[in-house]
Amino acid sequence: MVWAGRWLEDKGRLLVLAVLPVLVWTIDCHGSNEHFTFCLLRNITGRDCYGCGFLRGLSAFLHLDFRQMVRLNRLNLVTVPLLGCLYCKELYLTYRKKSYKPLH
Numbered sequence: 726m727v728w729a730g731r732w733l734e735d736k737g738r739l740l741v742l743a744v745l746p747v748l749v750w751t752i753d754c755h756g757s758n759e760h761f762t763f764c765l766l767r768n769i770t771g772r773d774c775y776g777c778g779f780l781r782g783l784s785a786f787l788h789l790d791f792r793q794m795v796r797l798n799r800l801n802l803v804t805v806p807l808l809g810c811l812y813c814k815e816l817y818l819t820y821r822k823k824s825y826k827p828l829h
Contacts, residue, residue, distance in 0.1 A: 738819045739816075739819055739820065742812070742815065742816050742819065746787060749780065749783055749784050749787060750784060750787045750788070751784075752780060752781055752783075752784040753781070753784070754781045754782070754784040754785035754788060754790065754793055754794075754797070755785075755793065764776070764777055775798075775800060776798075777798065778797035778798035778801075779797075779798050779800070779801060779804065781797050782794040782795075782797040782798045782801040782805070783801070783805060783808070785797060786801065786805050
């Protein structure tokens with residue numbers, strides 16, 4: 726029954742990979758930057774770190790609002806394509822594992 730566990734694990738991974746972009750798409754990318762954040766650097770110093778605006782920038786990219794994506798964080802020009810490549814690779818590798826043979 727090892728193959729059943731792997732099958733469920735891969736189906737769960739596919740479900741997470743399918744739902745994750747929808748969850749990011751629901752983030753308000755046009756909101757102000759004055760809200761509470763979990764960024765310790767911003768909470769302590771009041772200054773943005775290199776990652777501030779990344780998640781909202783990713784949401785702006787999914788909404789096809791490229792100007793807003795760059796305005797939120799210029800590093801999104803590099804990180805969003807890299808993240809997209811990693812996402813597609815993980816999706817492909819997970820989907821490719823369709824058939825399992827029981828181990829004896």
